[in-house]
Amino acid sequence: MKAKLLQALTVLVLLTLVLSGCATPTPTPASVDTTSEPADATSEPVDATSAKPITLVVAAWEEEFTNEQIAAYTALNPTITIERIDPDQTKLAALVAAGTAPDIIRASGSDVPLFVQRGWLMDLSSYFNNSTVLKVDDLVPANSYFVYNDVRYGMLKDWSPDSAFIINKRMAEKAGIQLPPLNSIITYKQAGEWAKLMTVWDGSRLVTAGSEGFGSDVDVQNVARESGGDLYSEDFSQAIIKDNPVVVEYLTWAANMAKDGYTFGPLNPSPDWGVPDLQSGAAASIVMGYWCNAEYAGSADEGVEKPSDFVMYPALSWGGEKVFNTSAGGAGWMISATTQHPDEAWKLFEYYMAGQPAIDRATSGWGVPSLKSQFVYMEAPTEWQQQWLDTVNWELENVDTTARRINPYFSTQTFNNIWYTQVEQYINGEISIEEAISNLDTEVNKAIDDGIAQK
Amino acid sequence: MINNLVTSEKKIKFFRMGKRNWRKTRWFYLFIAPWIFGFLAFILAPVIVGLLMSFSNFTGGNFNSLKFIGLENYTEVFRDFFSSGDAWLALNRTIVFTLLSVFISTALSLSIASLLTGNIRGRTVFRVLFYLPAMLPLVASIWVFRSLLDNNVGVLNAILDLIVPGIHIPWLTKQAFLSLIIFTAWGSLGGAMIIYMAGIQGIPSELRDAAAVDGANGLQIFRNITMPMISPLIMYQSVLAIIGGLQTLVTPILLTPGAGGSGSMSISTIPVRDNYLFMVHVYQESFNRLRFGYGSALLWIMFVFILILTFFLIRMSKKWVYYEVDPDSKPGDK
Structure with missing residues (x-):
């Protein structure tokens, strides 16, 4: 009997040892180094009340929140361990559904209303009001993405007015196009005519598309705003598409550009996407933002076409009188509504948004800083980058860059997926353009109704 | 009194037996415990949660x-099926895709298995080459196929252009369904081929020799001996392929992404209409429109459909699958 008891105890002890060996070692409070000096105000160690070791899970891409930045922060805050995971939307939805949402969420500004609607985000208004480094007055207007019903949920890490028109000067000259002076207002139809001249077909192979493509939700929002309306009703319960003649005219034009083979489309997709397509010569013009100057600068010798030939103009206009660049492309950080460590998460948020990582981003050229006070860090090392920076500054002063209104009941990806599906059927001759637009209207409104019903 | 004593004795015996049995079987239970735990936590629990979610x-x-x-959610799914919307299109395309891909894949793998069990020079090399696609990661294979089949910069069109100048077939758009079938058949060829080869090699050679002595030609031997003898394997392989075909998700999205996903390999994009399969619809509804309840209902309907189909196929197999013993017979039956 005793021997059996001894056997059982031995097994139990061994099992305990094995299991404890498997567990992740965590530093005890006694081992925490509290003597480290903070590098600046934003990376100060969190206060004594939170000296207990914790782990913050941050959903951010590695290239945006680097291991070096993590190491720098945790060196100053040894009680905090940061676990970075990829901010994949599907993964995020699954994590939230499972009740294990990351503490900090990185997402596009356009996703914020949907996240708010789903109850995923924490109200950061009081944190912003009390912060000494992140002041509301210092935030650029595009941060309005993160304000929903007067509540602030986050901020952009950086951004750019993303509907700028970028054209390959060499290809334009080759096609006999006389480009207008910089910062001129160019209409969509004018850009379309240029696209026709620059498109190159080799038999049934599209060698160069005159333009990457039109008809995204952002373009539709710009055109709708130009018409004096908006894509959505005041309460977001309805999408106004087929009842806005300007939008109908624009969508018809965009679909025909794809159908006639002057842009990529559902049945003739681009081999890559806008930025590399311009560089490889697959597209002669694209609608994109300031941020990609850094992409081109970093790979200037890799492409067939040279970035010095890429001229940036302000966003296109439908009527030719007013210009709206409502895209405000950019991603930011938010804090999860279910975080167990809101104060620690906010400290890290401050460090990322106003500390060294923010300065690094501003100097990199990857976007316009989210804080006005950091504009001074923007650099333009080459002549063509200076031209791009001048255009951005001109847009910030002369163009309405108020961020487009994002419908909280459905995602912009859904809008685009529905539209591409309709264009495909239109190009195949299965439906007329009127039916395509009517179906877009019906499907988008159904998606909104579904979103409202699930509220 | 005597009765009570007998009953008590039986009870004692039972407990003693129970203890003995437990001693005998405890290691068995201990060893399968991790699997049981895994099954409960990672299969049964999500299935139950999914069912609850659908309501x-x-x-x-x-x-x-x-x-x-x-x-x-279920009512809405059936309403969508009957309104000829995306749900109906997706179901329709999936059934056609599954039937075609299973038929082509079975025919090809069976033919190749037959050839490679014969005396062909360099058959080991061919076996390796045909099995290789089964070892490649799916996304990598898709990437390679896209490079081969791209409308404008694809290798296949470049080769065709050398033969017939100016010809460029839009494999990933207008021929998207064909490309999907070819890719699926290519990807599933190796696994099925190995199973069929094992089956063919297991057929007693006397049967074929006897048939040859009786004057049967190669085709007759294949039809009347090889096919019946490996029919249980064809049945097994077909059921698995049908289930796999009905559950296809990633391939159509990444291989033929249409305009929305040009260039990028993103699961959030939508494939061209011809390749809008059922699981793509489930994915769109669940993760793009965040209708997890509706998406779960779609999945449960597919589950029931697969269950009925599998049951039907197994029942039907009695008519064409050759079993050396009657599958319905019981031990002792004559």
Whole structure:
């Protein structure tokens, strides 16, 4: 009997040892180094009340929140361990559904209303009001993405007015196009005519598309705003598409550009996407933002076409009188509504948004800083980058860059997926353009109704 | 009194037996415990949660307003099926895709297995080459296929252009369904081929020799001996391929992404209409529109459909599958 008891105890002890060996070692409070000096105000160690070791899970891409930045922060805050995971939307939805949402969420500004609607985000208004480094007055207007019903949920890490028109000067000259002076207002139809001249077909192979493509939700929002309306009703319960003649005219034009083979489309997709397509010569013009100057600068010798030939103009206009660049492309950080460590998460948020990582981003050229006070860090090392920076500054002063209104009941990806599906059927001759637009209207409104019903 | 004593004795015996049995079997239970735990936590529990989700308005984060909505999601699914919308298109395309891909894949793998069990020079090399696609990661294979089949910069069109100048077939758009079938057949060829080869090699050679002595030619031997003898394997392989075909998700999205996903390999994009399969619809509804309840209802309907189909196929197999013993017979039956 005793021997059996001894056997059982031995097994139990061994099992305990094995299991404890498997567990992740965590530093005890006694081992925490509290003597480290903070590098600046934003990376100060969190206060004594939170000296207990914790782990913050941050959903951010590695290239945006680097291991070096993590190491720098945790060196100053040894009680905090940061676990970075990829901010994949599907993964995020699954994590939230499972009740294990990351503490900090990185997402596009356009996703914020949907996240708010789903109850995923924490109200950061009081944190912003009390912060000494992140002041509301210092935030650029595009941060309005993160304000929903007067509540602030986050901020952009950086951004750019993303509907700028970028054209390959060499290809334009080759096609006999006389480009207008910089910062001129160019209409969509004018850009379309240029696209026709620059498109190159080799038999049934599209060698160069005159333009990457039109008809995204952002373009539709710009055109709708130009018409004096908006894509959505005041309460977001309805999408106004087929009842806005300007939008109908624009969508018809965009679909025909794809159908006639002057842009990529559902049945003739681009081999890559806008930025590399311009560089490889697959597209002669694209609608994109300031941020990609850094992409081109970093790979200037890799492409067939040279970035010095890429001229940036302000966003296109439908009527030719007013210009709206409502895209405000950019991603930011938010804090999860279910975080167990809101104060620690906010400290890290401050460090990322106003500390060294923010300065690094501003100097990199990857976007316009989210804080006005950091504009001074923007650099333009080459002549063509200076031209791009001048255009951005001109847009910030002369163009309405108020961020487009994002419908909280459905995602912009859904809008685009529905539209591409309709264009495909239109190009195949299965439906007329009127039916395509009517179906877009019906499907988008159904998606909104579904979103409202699930509220 | 005597009765009571007998009963007590039986009880004692039972417990003693129980203890003895437990001693005998405890290691068995201990060893399978991790699997049982894994099954309960990672298979059974998610299945039950999925079932509950299909009766709810769950959108991924609406825990505060989560409510039971009965059969509403199921009603909507059937309404969508009958309204000729995306759900109907997806079901339609999936059935056609599954039937075609299973038929082509079975025919090809069976033919190649027959050839490679014969005396062909360099058959080991061919076996390796045909099995190789089964070892490649799916996304890598898709990437390679896209490079081969791209409308404008694809290798295949470049080769065709050398033969017939100016010809460029839009493999990934207008021929998207064909490309999907070819890719699926290519990818599933190796696994099925190995199984069929094992089956063919297991057929006693006397049967074929006897048939040859009787004057049967190669085709007759294949039809009357090889096919019946490996029919249980064809049945098994077909059922698995049909289930796999009905559950296809990633391939059409990444291989033929249409305009929305040009260049990028993103699961959020939508494939061209011809390749809008059922699981793509489930994915769109669940993760793009965040209708997890509706998406779960779609999945449960597919589950029931697969269950009925499998049951039907197994029942039907009695008519064409050759079993050396009657599958319905019981031990001792004559």
